[in-house]
Structure formats: structure tokens, C-alpha cells
Amino acid sequence: xxxxxxxxxxxxxxxxxxxxxxxxxxxxxxxxxxxxxxxxxxxxxxxxxxxxxxxxxxxxxxxxxxxxxxxxxxxxxxxxxxxxxxxxxxxxxxxxxxxxxxxxxxxxxxxxxxxxxxxxxxxxxxxxxxxxxxxxxxxxxxxxxxxx
Numbered sequence: 001x002x003x004x005x006x007x008x009x010x011x012x013x014x015x016x017x018x019x020x021x022x023x024x025x026x027x028x029x030x031x032x033x034x035x036x037x038x039x040x041x042x043x044x045x046x047x048x049x050x051x052x053x054x055x056x057x058x059x060x061x062x063x064x065x066x067x068x069x070x071x072x073x074x075x076x077x078x079x080x081x082x083x084x085x086x087x088x089x090x091x092x093x094x095x096x097x098x099x100x101x102x103x104x105x106x107x108x109x110x111x112x113x114x115x116x117x118x119x120x121x122x123x124x125x126x127x128x129x130x131x132x133x134x135x136x137x138x139x140x141x142x143x144x145x146x147x148x
Contacts, residue, residue, distance in 0.1 A: 011112045014041035018049040020078065021059040029059075033066055043069050045118065048076025053083020057091050064101050072102045072110065077124035077141050084146040089122075 014036060024032060036044060044064075051059040056079055064071040073092075080088050089105075096103030102110070104120030111117050124141070142148045 012042045014039045014044045016044060017047040020049055022051045022055055029062055033063060041069060044071045046071065046073040048074055049078040052078060052081040053088050056088065057095060060095055060101060068100060070100050070102055072104050072118060074104050074120040075122040081144040
């Protein structure tokens with residue numbers, strides 16, 4: 001977190017979810033970064049399905065590197081596609097120790113102010129009516145994540 005993030009009262013967070021950057025070419029990534037810049041956030045929160053395992057590091061680095069404000073992220077099921085859980089988590093941990101990327105599963109509670117904090121945990125499942133075991137949905141995860 002950059003100094004002063006919680007010092008000025010309200011914190012403006014850009015929330016990005018299911019962005020699937022693996023579907024963007026370099027020009028698309030440039031436009032995506034320009035959109036983040038236009039929003040002028042104090043921080044960015046990315047809540048899963050960022051990319052796929054082979055490109056996760058490249059995409060997170062590419063999107064966050066032009067900026068100095070923090071990027072907080074958690075992983076979704078697609079972030080493990082074409083990879084294995086241990087390697088993807090090791091990548092996220094390495095990235096989370098970088099300049100402005102923070103993996104919330106490792107960061108713990110991030111204070112945003114006197115009465116607000118940010119927490120996050122990776123995860124996925126079809127949670128139909130809170131009963132994932134009874135779900136009739138067959139996720140591609142079982143074919144695309146090595147450990148499953």
C-alpha cells in the first residue's frame with residue numbers, strides 16, 4: 001500500500017472482476033490500462049479470473065506496472081487453467097511481494113481507513129443455493145487444472 005492511502009478519508013477503489021486478460025492482444029491491454037488510468041483510483045481490486053496460469057504473471061505485471069497505486073488481487077478458477085495449484089499460488093506469492101501487487105490471500109487484513117479494511121481469499125465453485133455438492137454443473141476446471 002502506498003503511503004497515505006488511508007490518510008485522506010475516502011478511498012477510491014476500481015473493482016475489476018472476471019477480466020480474462022488472455023482474450024486481449026497488446027492493443028487491447030493498452031486500452032484496458034488506459035481505462036484504469038482514466039478512473040483515477042487510489043487502488044485497484046481484481047477479484048479472480050484474471051488470466052490463465054501460463055500468462056498470469058505476464059498479465060498482472062503488464063497491467064499493474066504503469067501505475068504506482070496498489071493492485072490487490074485474488075485468484076479465480078480460470079487463473080489455474082493450464083497449470084497446477086501449487087505453481088500458480090507460488091507465482092501469486094512472488095507477484096504479491098512486488099512493487100505494487102498484493103495477493104490478498106497472503107496479505108491478510110489491509111486497512112483502508114479507521115473503519116474499513118480489505119480482505120480476500122481465493123476460491124471457486126458452483127455454489128447453487130449454498131449446496132455445491134448437489135450442483136449439476138460440471139466445471140471445465142476438472143479438465144483444465146492439473147491437480148483436479
